[in-house]
Amino acid sequence: MTSKLNLAPIDDTSTPEANVLAMEGVRHAFDGLPAVKGVDLHVAPGEVVCLLGPSGCGKTTLLRIAAGLETLQQGRVSLNGQTIAESRKRHLPPEKRNVGLAFQDSALFPHLSVLQNVTFGLKQLSGEARTERAMGLLKQLGIAGYADAYPHTLSGGQQQRVALARALAPSPALMLLDEPFSSLDARLRDRIRDDTLHVLKQVGAGALLVTHDPEEAMFMADRIALMRDGAIVQTGTPKELYCSPCDPFVVTFFGEVNQLDGVVSGGRVVTPVGKVEADWLPEGEAVQVLIRPEALRVTERHDLPASRHTHSHIVMAKLLGRSSLLHLCAHGEDGREAHLHARIPGVFLPAEGQQVDIHLDTSQVFVFPAGRRVVAGAGLAHGDAEQDDREYAHYDDRQ
Numbered sequence: 001m002t003s004k005l006n007l008a009p010i011d012d013t014s015t016p017e018a019n020v021l022a023m024e025g026v027r028h029a030f031d032g033l034p035a036v037k038g039v040d041l042h043v044a045p046g047e048v049v050c051l052l053g054p055s056g057c058g059k060t061t062l063l064r065i066a067a068g069l070e071t072l073q074q075g076r077v078s079l080n081g082q083t084i085a086e087s088r089k090r091h092l093p094p095e096k097r098n099v100g101l102a103f104q105d106s107a108l109f110p111h112l113s114v115l116q117n118v119t120f121g122l123k124q125l126s127g128e129a130r131t132e133r134a135m136g137l138l139k140q141l142g143i144a145g146y147a148d149a150y151p152h153t154l155s156g157g158q159q160q161r162v163a164l165a166r167a168l169a170p171s172p173a174l175m176l177l178d179e180p181f182s183s184l185d186a187r188l189r190d191r192i193r194d195d196t197l198h199v200l201k202q203v204g205a206g207a208l209l210v211t212h213d214p215e216e217a218m219f220m221a222d223r224i225a226l227m228r229d230g231a232i233v234q235t236g237t238p239k240e241l242y243c244s245p246c247d248p249f250v251v252t253f254f255g256e257v258n259q260l261d262g263v264v265s266g267g268r269v270v271t272p273v274g275k276v277e278a279d280w281l282p283e284g285e286a287v288q289v290l291i292r293p294e295a296l297r298v299t300e301r302h303d304l305p306a307s308r309h310t311h312s313h314i315v316m317a318k319l320l321g322r323s324s325l326l327h328l329c330a331h332g333e334d335g336r337e338a339h340l341h342a343r344i345p346g347v348f349l350p351a352e353g354q355q356v357d358i359h360l361d362t363s364q365v366f367v368f369p370a371g372r373r374v375v376a377g378a379g380l381a382h383g384d385a386e387q388d389d390r391e392y393a394h395y396d397d398r399q
């Protein structure tokens with residue numbers, strides 16, 4: 001639903017240090033069903049913030065509220081310190097927000113050339129300055145050679161670049177991008193992502209970019225806001241979210257993890273690949289231990305008898321290109337087993353049955369109370385099926 005109403009005058013309270021975008025207590029429902037459940041979010045000048053999350057978690061709705069394409073139902077939205085939308089009381093229409101929009105299917109004007117498409121929003125400049133500005137952006141995005149071409153003669157990737165140039169041309173303080181690369185093939189997407197990031201940084205525009213791809217978010221973002229079910233679960237730098245996740249959902253959203261169950265004993269949890277610190281949790285607490293595949297360091301053992309059921313061993317090894325994926329049967333000291341995945345950089349393909357030692361990089365291991373279950377994906381239980389009161393061996397093969 002798009003409202004064209006401008007219901008109230010705009011505050012004139014901007015300060016130079018104000019956030020380009022501030023969203024406070026934003027709530028939104030469709031037909032009574034909540035889509036955004038109280039979100040606080042800001043974008044600082046020149047900052048790229050990625051809204052990341054699974055399909056349907058409310059990312060696009062939040063972006064459309066920032067753009068003015070949805071009328072805000074509850075909360076407050078400010079641009080450069082000016083309130084532009086507030087709980088149904090005021091709504092500055094999209095065209096007055098000085099915000100650049102680039103969506104997945106941003107349509108170009110078919111009857112205008114590439115150059116005319118980009119100069120379209122630059123009416124305030126003289127003809128020469130307009131052309132200079134547009135050509136500068138087309139050059140930065142590597143498509144200056146197509147200035148006189150018409151949109152239908154361009155590839156999807158070229159059209160995407162024109163759409164970006166058009167959105168950036170009026171020097172918006174804020175760019176809103178909704179999955180702008182998702183219709184492109186992988187190689188082109190990497191290039192256009194890279195070009196877009198450099199252009200955003202060069203022009204110093206703040207940006208809010210929606211994506212469901214964690215790698216894209218880590219590539220593009222200064223900060224990531226990870227959403228689930230209409231709310232932000234964690235906001236921080238890519239490193240903060242990856243290395244200090246607040247919740248199992250955050251861990252698993254950034255890639256495959258091995259999931260083991262356990263119990264805190266003496267401030268630690270025993271797993272088949274060693275003990276893990278958990279001294280901040282109460283004694284006897286049931287926990288889940290999430291181990292990234294890259295946390296497992298694997299070395300071959302040649303000094304052991306060839307019985308594969310007395311020591312950790314290789315079940316299968318696959319080359320994935322830049323890394324090798326090992327399926328491991330890990331043996332605990334107490335004889336219990338767990339099926340785990342390890343990701344090793346480069347080519348490392350031990351034979352099936354090869355006995356191995358497994359060492360843990362504990363910086364890639366996360367322990368959470370068992371009550372905070374991972375919602376995404378089906379867990380695949382491995383290990384000793386007879387021991388269903390066992391502390392471990394649930395492996396999540398979601399991806």
Ligand SMILES: Nc1ncnc2c1ncn2[C@@H]1O[C@H](COP(=O)(O)OP(=O)(O)OP(=O)(O)O)[C@@H](O)[C@H]1O
Pocket residue numbers: 001030031034035053054055056057058059060061062212
């Ligand atoms: N116009 C609408 N009318 C009714 N429900 C809507 C509308 N737009 C979105 N929704 C619902 O609101 C919720 C959030 O949708 P939204 O598009 O914001 O999610 P998203 O995270 O952007 O998803 P995706 O990554 O698939 O685009 C979903 O349940 C969706 O079905």
